Amino acid sequence: MQVLSSVVNYLLGLGAAIFVPIIIIIAGLIVRMKVKDAVSAGITLGVAFTGMTMLISFMTETISPAAEAMLKSTGIALPIVDGGWTTMSTISWSWPYAFLMFPLLIIINVIMLVINKTNTFNADLWNVWGKIFTAVAVVAITKPHFGAAGSIACAFVVAAIQIVFELKAADMHQHRIEKLSGIPGVTCTHKMTFLAAVMYPIDCILKKLPALNKQFDAAALKDKVGIFAENHILGFILGIVFGVLARYSVANTLTLAIKAATALTLFPVITKYFMQALAPISEAVSDFMNKKFSGRTLVVGLDWPFLGGSNEIWLAVIYSVPITLLFSMFLPGNELLPFAGIINIALAVPAFLVTGGNLIRMIILCTIFAPVFLWVGTAFAPFMTDLARTTGAVSLKAGEMISNSCIDGPIQTYAFSHVFKILDGEFIPLVILIVWVVCFVFYYRSLTKEAKQEANN
Structure with a gap:
């Protein structure tokens, strides 16, 4: 078991830009792609992931100091450190049973494919840590009631349920994702879509x-305001606004503006490499499935970055930065100081999917749901801090607590893990879980109906 754990940790240590392409190459060979085509697609996907990661890091390094400067100017001080998703991933993988989540995910995916309960082949195994993150919270909550063995079993049951929901969410979003991204045969299996x-x-x-039921994506914005909606101009303007809010000097403000313009200009460029990599894979998978299962089309489930060419996502992300900072200052019950997770993709992507890219409705939804991330991040701080100290995964000062201001699928993650609080007489998490499941069912039915109507037209 230790050897298997070491192998898994080694592969994960390679990062998504290497791990996911390896999975894609293997999948390509299984569906009988030519070796050169499978390798080419895998390497191109690695290039796309690396390029997107570089741009996101560049954008984060550009905007985070400005956000920090805004907070400093207010004098706000909150006790919980925001470690961002990378720190949460590191802490989650330090859980001793983390590597067992791989076979659980693969087995469930295969069973659901065989019994025709999903058409999604989840190639995003690297993000299995999202299930581990939920499991860690379940263990922390249930251990006093069920003991060590019982809490671990409970954690894997909850993780299995989450895996099923992820596959169903990927199925229902596929047609809309294809329409929005222009990439056929792929979908998103990341739990951020749960929101x-x-x-x-x-x-x-x-x-x-009436005013909100019209097409208003980035293209429509460009028609309204012309050159001011061009990526480079819009990025420059947003950079100026951030520089002013952060009270930067003129030189630093202009530098920030150029960097923001650069990021918004290059995001669509990188997305083209996702298209180049995924098109032959999705075609080969579809051909293979048509031969094996008559009338079925298999799609490939991936992490969210292939959607990164959609300007609407980045406009919503940038808008959400000052909104989240503002909420952190005055929101009752929040103890988390947003910083490392301030570039909140997990807020913008679900808003993008549910609205079909309508910018105005995206901004409204981001405003409404930004506080949820702060509340859930605050709620998870004790569990993540305890695991970090126990395993030594992250070095913390005495009395310091750590969490994340951009927990993916915050409502579902909170509900799935904290529902066991009913054992302590707390029923609010159960109510939240019921609300989320009901919303998911109605949303699933709506998107399924939409897909059928589009297929018949």
Whole structure:
């Protein structure tokens, strides 16, 4: 078991840009792609992941200091450190049973494919840590009641349920993702899409307002304001705004503006490499499935970055930075100082999917749901801090606590793990879980109906 754990940790240590392409190459060979085509697609996907990671890091390094400067100017001080998703991933993988999540995910995926309960082949095994993150919280909550062995078993049951929901979410979003991204045969298996289910009823209300029920994506914005909606110009303007809010000097403000313009200009460029890598893979997988299972089309589930060419996502992300900072200052119950997770993709992507890229509704939804990330991040701080100290995964000062201001699928993650608080007489997490499941069912039905209508047209 220690050898297997070491092998898994080694592969994970290579990073998503290497791990995911390896999975894609293996999958390509299984569906009988030519070796040169499978290797080429895998390497191109690695290039795309690396390029997107570089751009996100560049954007984070550009905006985070400005956000920190804004907070310093207010004099705000909150006790919980924001470690971002990378720190949460490191802490999650330090759980002794983490590597067992791989076979659980693969077995469930295969079973659901065989019994025709999903059409998604999840190639995003690197993000299995999202299930581990939920499992860690379940163990912390249930251990006093079920003991060590019982809490671990409970954690894996909850993780299995999450895996099923991830596959169903990937199925229901596939047609909309293909329409929005222009990439056929792929979908997103990341749990950040779970937030779209709770956004759905609110978006239904917003769509009833005539002013909000019109197409208003980045292209429509460009038609309205012309050159001011061009990526480089818009990025420059947003950089100027951030520089002013951070009270930067003129030189630093202009530098920030150029860097923001650079990021927004290059995001769509990198996305083209995702298309180049994924098109032959999705075609080969579809051909293979048509031969094995008549009438079925298999799609490949991936992490979110292949959606990164959508300008609407980045406009919503940038908008959410000052909004999240503002909420952190005054939100009752928040003890988390947002910093490392301030570039909150997990807020913008579900808003993008549920609205179909309508910028105005995306901004409204991001405003409504930004506080959720702060509350959930605060709630998870004790578990993540305890695991970090126990395993030594992250070095913390005495009395210091750590969490994340951009926990993926925050409502689902909180509900799935904290529902066991009913054992302590707390029923609010159970109510939240029921609300989320009901929203998910109605959202699933809506997207399934939409997909059928589009297929018949």
